[in-house]
Amino acid sequence: MLHRIKHPLVAVAAAVALLGTLLVWAAPSQARAAVPATIPLTIKNSSGRGEPVYVYNIGTSLTTGQQGWADANGTFHAWPAGGNPPTPAPDASIAGPAAGQSLTIRMPKFSGRIYFSYGRKLDFRLTTGGLVQPAVQNPSDPNRNILFNWSEYTLNDGGLWLNSTQVDMFSAPYAVGVRRGDGTTISTGRLKSGGYNAVFAALRAQPGGWANLIQTRTDGSVLRVLSPGHGLETGGLPASVMNDYVNRVWQRYTTSTLTVTPFANQPNTKYYGRVSGNVMNFTNGSGAVVTSFQKPDADSIFRCHKLLDAPNDAVRGPISRTLCAGFNRSTLLTNPNQPDTSSANFYRDAVTNHYARVIHAQMTDGKAYAFAFDDVGNHESLVHDGNPQQAYVTLDPLS
Structure with a gap:
Protein backbone atom coordinates (compact mmCIF):
# COMPACT_ATOMS: atom_id res chain seq x y z
CA MET A 1 0.00 0.00 0.00
CA LEU A 2 1.39 3.39 -0.94
CA HIS A 3 0.52 5.79 1.77
CA ARG A 4 0.79 9.41 0.82
CA ILE A 5 1.27 12.79 2.39
CA LYS A 6 0.96 15.51 -0.21
CA HIS A 7 1.15 19.25 -0.31
CA PRO A 8 -2.10 19.90 -2.25
CA LEU A 9 -0.63 22.69 -4.40
CA VAL A 10 2.30 20.65 -5.69
CA ALA A 11 1.45 19.05 -9.02
CA VAL A 12 4.71 17.22 -9.55
CA ALA A 13 6.39 16.34 -6.27
CA ALA A 14 9.60 14.70 -5.22
CA ALA A 15 8.76 11.19 -4.07
CA VAL A 16 10.60 9.65 -1.15
CA ALA A 17 9.80 5.94 -0.88
CA LEU A 18 10.00 4.36 2.56
CA LEU A 19 10.22 0.57 2.64
CA GLY A 20 7.51 0.01 0.08
CA THR A 21 4.76 0.99 2.54
CA LEU A 22 5.03 4.75 2.83
CA LEU A 23 5.29 7.35 0.13
CA VAL A 24 5.76 10.89 1.34
CA TRP A 25 5.60 13.62 -1.26
CA ALA A 26 7.95 16.29 0.05
CA ALA A 27 7.24 19.88 -0.89
CA PRO A 28 10.05 21.91 -2.48
CA SER A 29 12.20 24.32 -0.54
CA GLN A 30 11.04 27.91 -0.58
CA ALA A 31 12.80 31.18 0.21
CA ARG A 32 11.68 31.93 3.77
CA ALA A 33 12.94 31.84 7.33
CA ALA A 34 15.40 28.98 7.74
CA VAL A 35 13.87 25.84 9.24
CA PRO A 36 16.20 24.54 11.98
CA ALA A 37 17.70 21.05 11.89
CA THR A 38 15.17 19.88 14.49
CA ILE A 39 11.96 21.26 15.99
CA PRO A 40 10.20 20.26 19.23
CA LEU A 41 7.30 17.81 19.14
CA THR A 42 5.12 17.68 22.25
CA ILE A 43 3.14 14.49 22.76
CA LYS A 44 0.28 14.91 25.22
CA ASN A 45 -1.44 11.83 26.61
CA SER A 46 -5.12 12.70 27.01
CA SER A 47 -6.21 9.11 26.42
CA GLY A 48 -7.14 8.39 30.03
CA ARG A 49 -5.54 4.96 29.64
CA GLY A 50 -3.21 3.58 32.31
CA GLU A 51 -0.90 1.47 30.13
CA PRO A 52 2.60 2.66 29.27
CA VAL A 53 2.92 4.43 25.93
CA TYR A 54 5.80 3.83 23.52
CA VAL A 55 6.72 6.36 20.83
CA TYR A 56 8.77 5.82 17.67
CA ASN A 57 10.07 8.30 15.08
CA ILE A 58 11.05 6.37 11.97
CA GLY A 59 11.61 7.36 8.37
CA THR A 60 14.09 8.57 5.80
CA SER A 61 16.66 11.22 6.61
CA LEU A 62 16.34 14.09 4.13
CA THR A 63 20.00 14.89 4.78
CA THR A 64 21.49 11.50 3.86
CA GLY A 65 18.63 9.57 2.24
CA GLN A 66 19.17 6.73 4.72
CA GLN A 67 16.38 4.84 6.42
CA GLY A 68 16.44 4.82 10.20
CA TRP A 69 14.99 6.29 13.37
CA ALA A 70 15.45 9.34 15.52
CA ASP A 71 15.89 9.28 19.28
CA ALA A 72 14.24 11.70 21.70
CA ASN A 73 16.93 14.31 20.99
CA GLY A 74 16.28 14.14 17.24
CA THR A 75 19.56 12.34 16.55
CA PHE A 76 19.33 10.10 13.49
CA HIS A 77 20.34 6.42 13.65
CA ALA A 78 20.54 4.38 10.46
CA TRP A 79 19.08 0.89 10.52
CA PRO A 80 21.65 -1.89 10.40
CA ALA A 81 21.55 -4.44 7.61
CA GLY A 82 18.62 -6.82 7.76
CA GLY A 83 18.27 -10.44 6.77
CA ASN A 84 16.09 -13.03 5.12
CA PRO A 85 14.07 -14.07 7.07
CA PRO A 86 13.72 -10.63 8.67
CA THR A 87 15.80 -9.94 11.77
CA PRO A 88 14.68 -7.91 14.82
CA ALA A 89 15.28 -4.18 14.45
CA PRO A 90 17.04 -2.26 17.23
CA ASP A 91 14.69 -0.99 19.92
CA ALA A 92 13.85 2.51 18.68
CA SER A 93 11.14 3.14 21.26
CA ILE A 94 10.94 6.27 23.38
CA ALA A 95 9.12 6.03 26.71
CA GLY A 96 5.97 8.06 26.16
CA PRO A 97 4.02 10.23 28.59
CA ALA A 98 1.78 8.74 31.25
CA ALA A 99 -1.93 9.56 31.21
CA GLY A 100 -2.42 13.28 31.78
CA GLN A 101 1.24 14.04 31.11
CA SER A 102 3.22 15.43 28.15
CA LEU A 103 6.60 14.63 26.64
CA THR A 104 8.63 16.82 24.28
CA ILE A 105 11.06 15.25 21.83
CA ARG A 106 12.86 16.64 18.77
CA MET A 107 11.87 16.03 15.14
CA PRO A 108 14.70 16.04 12.58
CA LYS A 109 14.37 16.73 8.85
CA PHE A 110 12.62 13.54 8.00
CA SER A 111 9.98 11.99 5.83
CA GLY A 112 8.49 9.48 8.17
CA ARG A 113 6.06 8.37 10.80
CA ILE A 114 5.47 8.97 14.49
CA TYR A 115 4.18 5.64 15.83
CA PHE A 116 2.69 5.23 19.29
CA SER A 117 1.51 2.06 21.02
CA TYR A 118 -0.28 1.29 24.26
CA GLY A 119 0.82 -1.42 26.67
CA ARG A 120 3.38 -3.17 24.44
CA LYS A 121 6.27 -2.17 22.26
CA LEU A 122 5.86 -2.65 18.52
CA ASP A 123 7.72 -5.43 16.74
CA PHE A 124 9.79 -4.02 13.87
CA ARG A 125 11.91 -6.25 11.66
CA LEU A 126 14.61 -5.64 9.05
CA THR A 127 14.98 -7.36 5.70
CA THR A 128 17.73 -6.93 3.15
CA GLY A 129 15.51 -4.24 1.59
CA GLY A 130 14.86 -2.24 4.76
CA LEU A 131 12.30 -2.00 7.55
CA VAL A 132 9.22 -4.19 7.76
CA GLN A 133 6.46 -2.09 9.26
CA PRO A 134 3.29 -3.40 10.92
CA ALA A 135 0.69 -4.85 8.52
CA VAL A 136 -2.19 -5.89 10.74
CA GLN A 137 -4.32 -7.02 7.81
CA ASN A 138 -2.03 -10.07 8.05
CA PRO A 139 -3.39 -12.22 10.93
CA SER A 140 0.11 -13.48 11.70
CA ASP A 141 1.64 -10.01 12.03
CA PRO A 142 3.23 -9.80 15.51
CA ASN A 143 1.59 -6.40 16.07
CA ARG A 144 -1.91 -7.65 15.33
CA ASN A 145 -3.05 -7.57 18.98
CA ILE A 146 -1.33 -4.29 19.94
CA LEU A 147 -3.31 -1.08 20.12
CA PHE A 148 -1.28 1.44 18.12
CA ASN A 149 -1.43 4.12 15.48
CA TRP A 150 0.80 6.57 13.64
CA SER A 151 1.03 10.05 12.21
CA GLU A 152 2.99 10.99 9.10
CA TYR A 153 5.16 14.01 8.49
CA THR A 154 7.71 15.71 6.32
CA LEU A 155 10.01 18.33 7.83
CA ASN A 156 12.31 19.97 5.32
CA ASP A 157 13.59 23.40 4.31
CA GLY A 158 10.08 24.25 3.09
CA GLY A 159 8.54 23.68 6.53
CA LEU A 160 6.49 21.03 8.27
CA TRP A 161 3.65 18.90 6.85
CA LEU A 162 2.06 16.80 9.60
CA ASN A 163 -1.12 14.77 9.26
CA SER A 164 -3.36 12.30 10.96
CA THR A 165 -4.11 9.36 8.72
CA GLN A 166 -6.67 6.61 8.33
CA VAL A 167 -5.54 5.44 4.88
CA ASP A 168 -4.59 2.02 6.28
CA MET A 169 -6.72 1.82 9.41
CA PHE A 170 -8.77 3.72 11.96
CA SER A 171 -7.52 3.07 15.48
CA ALA A 172 -6.32 4.79 18.66
CA PRO A 173 -7.37 8.43 18.06
CA TYR A 174 -5.08 11.43 18.06
CA ALA A 175 -4.90 15.01 16.84
CA VAL A 176 -1.97 16.88 15.28
CA GLY A 177 -1.01 20.52 15.44
CA VAL A 178 1.67 23.07 14.67
CA ARG A 179 2.57 26.41 16.21
CA ARG A 180 3.30 28.63 13.26
CA GLY A 181 5.89 31.32 12.77
CA ASP A 182 3.33 34.02 13.59
CA GLY A 183 2.66 32.41 16.99
CA THR A 184 -0.77 30.98 16.18
CA THR A 185 -1.52 27.28 16.53
CA ILE A 186 -3.57 25.18 14.12
CA SER A 187 -4.72 21.60 14.67
CA THR A 188 -6.76 18.86 13.03
CA GLY A 189 -7.63 15.18 13.41
CA ARG A 190 -9.76 15.46 16.56
CA LEU A 191 -12.87 13.30 16.84
CA LYS A 192 -16.17 14.60 18.14
CA SER A 193 -17.12 13.60 21.66
CA GLY A 194 -18.15 9.94 21.40
CA GLY A 195 -16.84 9.83 17.84
CA TYR A 196 -14.51 6.89 18.31
CA ASN A 197 -17.28 4.50 19.35
CA ALA A 198 -19.63 6.07 16.81
CA VAL A 199 -17.36 4.99 13.95
CA PHE A 200 -17.49 1.36 15.05
CA ALA A 201 -21.24 1.51 15.65
CA ALA A 202 -21.91 2.97 12.20
CA LEU A 203 -19.85 0.32 10.43
CA ARG A 204 -21.50 -2.48 12.41
CA ALA A 205 -24.86 -1.14 11.24
CA GLN A 206 -23.81 -0.82 7.60
CA PRO A 207 -24.83 -3.89 5.55
CA GLY A 208 -22.62 -5.38 2.87
CA GLY A 209 -19.63 -6.59 4.90
CA TRP A 210 -18.45 -3.28 6.34
CA ALA A 211 -18.63 -4.64 9.90
CA ASN A 212 -16.02 -7.22 8.88
CA LEU A 213 -13.41 -4.45 8.77
CA ILE A 214 -13.43 -4.26 12.59
CA GLN A 215 -10.60 -6.11 14.33
CA THR A 216 -10.85 -7.15 17.99
CA ARG A 217 -8.70 -9.03 20.47
CA THR A 218 -9.72 -12.49 21.56
CA ASP A 219 -11.33 -10.90 24.65
CA GLY A 220 -13.57 -8.85 22.36
CA SER A 221 -11.92 -5.48 22.97
CA VAL A 222 -11.84 -3.35 19.83
CA LEU A 223 -8.47 -2.61 18.25
CA ARG A 224 -9.12 -0.94 14.91
CA VAL A 225 -11.03 -0.78 11.65
CA LEU A 226 -9.12 -1.86 8.57
CA SER A 227 -9.41 0.39 5.54
CA PRO A 228 -11.63 -1.09 2.80
CA GLY A 229 -8.63 -1.79 0.58
CA HIS A 230 -7.25 -4.06 3.29
CA GLY A 231 -10.76 -5.40 3.84
CA LEU A 232 -10.76 -6.64 0.26
CA GLU A 233 -7.38 -8.22 0.88
CA THR A 234 -8.61 -10.14 3.92
CA GLY A 235 -11.92 -11.12 2.31
CA GLY A 236 -13.96 -9.04 4.74
CA LEU A 237 -15.45 -6.97 1.93
CA PRO A 238 -16.71 -8.57 -1.28
CA ALA A 239 -14.71 -7.71 -4.39
CA SER A 240 -17.96 -6.58 -6.04
CA VAL A 241 -18.73 -3.94 -3.39
CA MET A 242 -18.34 -0.99 -5.82
CA VAL A 351 -22.74 2.53 -2.94
CA THR A 352 -19.83 4.50 -1.60
CA ASN A 353 -16.76 4.31 0.64
CA HIS A 354 -18.69 3.97 3.89
CA TYR A 355 -15.44 3.76 5.88
CA ALA A 356 -14.49 7.24 4.68
CA ARG A 357 -18.04 8.46 5.14
CA VAL A 358 -18.33 7.57 8.81
CA ILE A 359 -14.82 8.77 9.72
CA HIS A 360 -15.35 12.20 8.15
CA ALA A 361 -18.73 12.46 9.86
CA GLN A 362 -17.12 12.05 13.29
CA MET A 363 -14.29 14.58 12.86
CA THR A 364 -14.81 17.94 14.58
CA ASP A 365 -13.64 19.79 11.46
CA GLY A 366 -14.84 17.15 8.98
CA LYS A 367 -11.30 16.51 7.76
CA ALA A 368 -9.55 13.14 7.51
CA TYR A 369 -7.18 11.13 5.33
CA ALA A 370 -9.57 8.21 4.85
CA PHE A 371 -8.20 7.36 1.39
CA ALA A 372 -5.04 8.29 -0.44
CA PHE A 373 -6.40 11.29 -2.37
CA ASP A 374 -8.65 12.68 0.33
CA ASP A 375 -6.78 15.95 -0.15
CA VAL A 376 -8.63 16.60 -3.41
CA GLY A 377 -10.55 19.75 -2.51
CA ASN A 378 -8.53 20.10 0.71
CA HIS A 379 -10.55 17.69 2.85
CA GLU A 380 -7.46 16.07 4.39
CA SER A 381 -6.41 16.27 8.06
CA LEU A 382 -3.12 18.08 7.49
CA VAL A 383 -1.36 20.98 9.21
CA HIS A 384 1.45 22.89 7.52
CA ASP A 385 3.65 25.88 8.16
CA GLY A 386 6.75 27.14 6.41
CA ASN A 387 8.33 28.35 9.65
CA PRO A 388 7.17 25.83 12.28
CA GLN A 389 8.01 26.58 15.90
CA GLN A 390 6.48 23.53 17.59
CA ALA A 391 4.61 20.39 16.56
CA TYR A 392 1.97 18.57 18.59
CA VAL A 393 0.45 15.10 18.76
CA THR A 394 -2.34 14.62 21.30
CA LEU A 395 -3.47 11.09 22.20
CA ASP A 396 -7.23 11.28 22.62
CA PRO A 397 -9.74 9.11 24.52
CA LEU A 398 -11.03 5.87 23.01
CA SER A 399 -14.66 6.74 23.53
Missing part, protein backbone atom coordinates in the same frame (compact mmCIF):
# COMPACT_ATOMS: atom_id res chain seq x y z
CA ASN A 243 -19.48 -2.67 -9.03
CA ASP A 244 -22.98 -1.21 -9.16
CA TYR A 245 -21.74 2.36 -8.88
CA VAL A 246 -18.90 1.83 -11.37
CA ASN A 247 -21.32 0.32 -13.89
CA ARG A 248 -23.66 3.30 -13.55
CA VAL A 249 -20.78 5.73 -14.04
CA TRP A 250 -19.58 3.90 -17.13
CA GLN A 251 -23.10 3.85 -18.56
CA ARG A 252 -23.66 7.55 -17.86
CA TYR A 253 -20.49 8.69 -19.59
CA THR A 254 -21.08 6.57 -22.64
CA THR A 255 -23.61 9.19 -23.73
CA SER A 256 -22.39 12.29 -21.85
CA THR A 257 -19.08 13.94 -20.98
CA LEU A 258 -17.21 14.01 -17.68
CA THR A 259 -15.19 17.22 -17.41
CA VAL A 260 -12.15 17.20 -15.14
CA THR A 261 -10.44 20.43 -14.08
CA PRO A 262 -7.65 18.98 -11.96
CA PHE A 263 -5.87 22.17 -10.85
CA ALA A 264 -7.75 24.75 -8.82
CA ASN A 265 -5.21 27.40 -9.84
CA GLN A 266 -5.49 26.49 -13.56
CA PRO A 267 -9.21 26.70 -14.33
CA ASN A 268 -8.60 26.65 -18.07
CA THR A 269 -6.85 23.27 -17.95
CA LYS A 270 -9.66 20.81 -18.63
CA TYR A 271 -9.93 17.23 -19.81
CA TYR A 272 -13.02 15.55 -21.20
CA GLY A 273 -13.91 11.91 -20.48
CA ARG A 274 -16.15 9.67 -22.57
CA VAL A 275 -16.58 5.89 -22.42
CA SER A 276 -16.11 3.96 -25.64
CA GLY A 277 -15.52 0.23 -25.92
CA ASN A 278 -15.67 -0.01 -22.12
CA VAL A 279 -12.72 2.41 -21.80
CA MET A 280 -12.96 5.99 -20.54
CA ASN A 281 -10.83 8.14 -22.83
CA PHE A 282 -9.83 11.66 -21.83
CA THR A 283 -9.17 14.29 -24.45
CA ASN A 284 -7.73 17.78 -24.18
CA GLY A 285 -9.20 20.96 -25.61
CA SER A 286 -7.87 20.04 -29.06
CA GLY A 287 -9.63 16.69 -29.05
CA ALA A 288 -6.47 14.60 -28.70
CA VAL A 289 -6.65 11.59 -26.37
CA VAL A 290 -4.25 12.22 -23.47
CA THR A 291 -4.95 9.15 -21.29
CA SER A 292 -7.42 6.30 -20.90
CA PHE A 293 -8.83 4.24 -18.01
CA GLN A 294 -10.18 0.72 -17.92
CA LYS A 295 -13.27 0.21 -15.77
CA PRO A 296 -11.85 0.17 -12.21
CA ASP A 297 -12.50 -2.45 -9.59
CA ALA A 298 -13.02 -1.77 -5.89
CA ASP A 299 -9.35 -2.32 -5.04
CA SER A 300 -8.28 0.26 -7.63
CA ILE A 301 -10.79 2.71 -6.16
CA PHE A 302 -10.14 2.23 -2.45
CA ARG A 303 -6.35 2.24 -2.80
CA CYS A 304 -6.17 4.68 -5.72
CA HIS A 305 -3.80 2.43 -7.66
CA LYS A 306 -3.77 -0.26 -10.35
CA LEU A 307 -6.45 0.84 -12.84
CA LEU A 308 -6.48 4.28 -11.19
CA ASP A 309 -2.71 4.65 -10.99
CA ALA A 310 -1.58 8.24 -10.48
CA PRO A 311 1.97 8.83 -11.68
CA ASN A 312 3.79 12.04 -10.77
CA ASP A 313 3.06 13.69 -14.09
CA ALA A 314 0.99 16.67 -15.22
CA VAL A 315 -1.84 14.80 -16.97
CA ARG A 316 -2.71 11.21 -16.02
CA GLY A 317 -1.86 11.57 -12.34
CA PRO A 318 -4.06 14.65 -11.77
CA ILE A 319 -6.97 13.11 -13.72
CA SER A 320 -6.62 9.80 -11.87
CA ARG A 321 -6.60 11.40 -8.42
CA THR A 322 -9.75 13.32 -9.38
CA LEU A 323 -11.46 10.10 -10.49
CA CYS A 324 -10.32 8.30 -7.37
CA ALA A 325 -11.82 11.00 -5.15
CA GLY A 326 -15.03 11.01 -7.18
CA PHE A 327 -15.47 7.24 -6.90
CA ASN A 328 -14.73 7.12 -3.17
CA ARG A 329 -17.05 10.06 -2.47
CA SER A 330 -19.64 8.91 -5.05
CA THR A 331 -19.92 12.30 -6.76
CA LEU A 332 -19.37 11.23 -10.37
CA LEU A 333 -23.07 10.74 -11.14
CA THR A 334 -24.35 13.86 -9.39
CA ASN A 335 -21.82 16.26 -10.88
CA PRO A 336 -20.32 15.93 -14.40
CA ASN A 337 -17.75 18.60 -13.47
CA GLN A 338 -15.02 17.19 -11.28
CA PRO A 339 -13.61 17.48 -8.76
CA ASP A 340 -16.70 18.23 -6.74
CA THR A 341 -15.19 19.89 -3.67
CA SER A 342 -18.35 20.44 -1.61
CA SER A 343 -18.47 17.97 1.28
CA ALA A 344 -22.27 18.33 1.35
CA ASN A 345 -22.31 16.28 -1.87
CA PHE A 346 -20.07 13.45 -0.64
CA TYR A 347 -21.10 9.85 0.15
CA ARG A 348 -24.73 10.40 -0.85
CA ASP A 349 -25.05 7.24 -2.95
CA ALA A 350 -25.89 3.93 -1.30
